[in-house]
Amino acid sequence: MGTTAARTLRTTLPARAYTDPAWFEREMEAVFARMWLAAGRDGELQAPGAFVRRDVAGASVLIVRADDRAPSAATALGWDNRAPSAAAALAWNGSLLAFHNVCRHRGTRLCIEEHGRFQGRIQCPYHAWTYGLDGRLLAAPQMDEVADFDRADYPLRPVACESWDGHIFINLSPLDRLGATLSTVEGSDAPDPLSSQIGDLRARFAPWRMDELRMVRRIEYDIATNWKLVVQNYNECLHCPVIHPLLNRMHHYLAAENVPTTETYCGGAMGFKQGVETLSADGKRRRAVLPGLGERERAVVNYFAIYPNFLLTLHPDYMMTITIWPVDPGHTRLVAEWHFHPDEIAKPDFIFEDAIEFWDRTNREDWAISEQSYLGISSRGYQPGPYSEREKQLWEFDQFVLSRVEGLGT
Numbered sequence: 058m059g060t061t062a063a064r065t066l067r068t069t070l071p072a073r074a075y076t077d078p079a080w081f082e083r084e085m086e087a088v089f090a091r092m093w094l095a096a097g098r099d100g101e102l103q104a105p106g107a108f109v110r111r112d113v114a115g116a117s118v119l120i121v122r123a124d125d126r127a128p129s130a131a132t133a134l135g136w137d138n139r140a141p142s143a144a145a146a147l148a149w150n151g152s153l154l155a156f157h158n159v160c161r162h163r164g165t166r167l168c169i170e171e172h173g174r175f176q177g178r179i180q181c182p183y184h185a186w187t188y189g190l191d192g193r194l195l196a197a198p199q200m201d202e203v204a205d206f207d208r209a210d211y212p213l214r215p216v217a218c219e220s221w222d223g224h225i226f227i228n229l230s231p232l233d234r235l236g237a238t239l240s241t242v243e244g245s246d247a248p249d250p251l252s253s254q255i256g257d258l259r260a261r262f263a264p265w266r267m268d269e270l271r272m273v274r275r276i277e278y279d280i281a282t283n284w285k286l287v288v289q290n291y292n293e294c295l296h297c298p299v300i301h302p303l304l305n306r307m308h309h310y311l312a313a314e315n316v317p318t319t320e321t322y323c324g325g326a327m328g329f330k331q332g333v334e335t336l337s338a339d340g341k342r343r344r345a346v347l348p349g350l351g352e353r354e355r356a357v358v359n360y361f362a363i364y365p366n367f368l369l370t371l372h373p374d375y376m377m378t379i380t381i382w383p384v385d386p387g388h389t390r391l392v393a394e395w396h397f398h399p400d401e402i403a404k405p406d407f408i409f410e411d412a413i414e415f416w417d418r419t420n421r422e423d424w425a426i427s428e429q430s431y432l433g434i435s436s437r438g439y440q441p442g443p444y445s446e447r448e449k450q451l452w453e454f455d456q457f458v459l460s461r462v463e464g465l466g467t
């Protein structure tokens with residue numbers, strides 16, 4: 058009987074899926090270099106020339122607010138002869154553009170700052186090749202006498218970029234051939250639009266009007282664990298009574314009402330315990346409820362892991378986002394941000410520290426246990442262990458990663 062039961066158990070992944078550098082490289086190729094990655098908020102990129110840099114999966118990407126007065130970047134890059142259905146997959150997102158942070162001359166990294174503002178152009182620090190904010194090569198010293206050299210052939214290489222209610226996403230799938238005809242687009246490795254990955258979440262979260270919210274605080278955490286253990290930790294609350302004494306006073310740990318898991322996200326809502334209004338140190342809410350929320354939405358916190366790198370937590374009065382940036386098999390950078398409604402931010406007595414303190418403490422509890430998990434999994438004593446019925450979402454996430462990695466072939 059024991060043997061039969063063992064055969065039907067769903068178990069955790071083998072150690073190498075967490076610790077092996079070759080496996081990690083395959084994950085970066087199969088998952089992070091092909092799916093849409095959450096990369097920040099467009100509120101941070103309001104001014105022409107404002108940029109952020111994101112390093113992931115062997116790429117460094119600049120996301121830039123092009124100057125609206127510049128000629129259309131889509132036209133400059135030769136992307137304007139496409140049908141509307143293909144448009145969503147392009148690096149053209151209003152005036153928000155993304156490029157590989159790599160000079161077209163001899164490949165030098167263009168920009169070492171993580172964020173900032175370009176003054177109308179992007180200049181390589183090596184030999185001063187100079188690009189417009191739309192990626193066009195404007196100047197290439199000493200190249201004029203070179204036969205067959207045409208500046209138009211060397212724009213910065215585009216990266217697909219789309220937004221969803223203020224959340225910027227990038228996709229590293231190759232876009233180089235998109236300048237040609239639509240038939241080329243369809244036959245290329247160009248990504249499916251972001252909507253194919255977020256599915257019905259656009260409609261589900263419309264009442265939160267996330268596009269209106271503004272970031273007030275960011276905390277970055279560098280932790281010694283595998284990125285998948287962060288996602289798995291977020292996807293279950295069985296650990297809440299043990300790990301999170303404070304959070305456990307706010308929710309009942311078995312109260313999650315999850316939506317059916319999809320290929321690309323999982324999540325659900327958790328109601329509050331009696332007398333709790335939001336997640337803060339004492340459960341009291343010190344800000345107005347977000348203006349679009351109905352009775353049902355103000356009574357819960359929504360927790361959604363949008364694969365592979367976005368943890369979206371929606372409260373009645375604020376939003377917390379966490380983006381996940383794998384560094385190597387045993388190290389992960391996490392960027393947590395807290396976003397509030399501008400009407401609240403404008404009030405002289407606006408308070409937000411309660412939300413940050415609550416979550417910074419709770420997040421650190423999660424990061425600490427995720428580091429311990431990694432230590433155990435990477436030791437000689439580890440063998441895959443059985444999931445409970447309430448950990449089905451974790452097993453499904455494992456299968457999602459496995460199928461993508463195995464789908465790469467050898």
Ligand code: FES
Nearest residue numbers: 160162163181184
């Ligand atoms: S490598 Fe950039 S200008 Fe030479």
Ligand SMILES: [Fe+2]
Nearest residue numbers: 290300301423
């Ligand atoms: Fe947790």
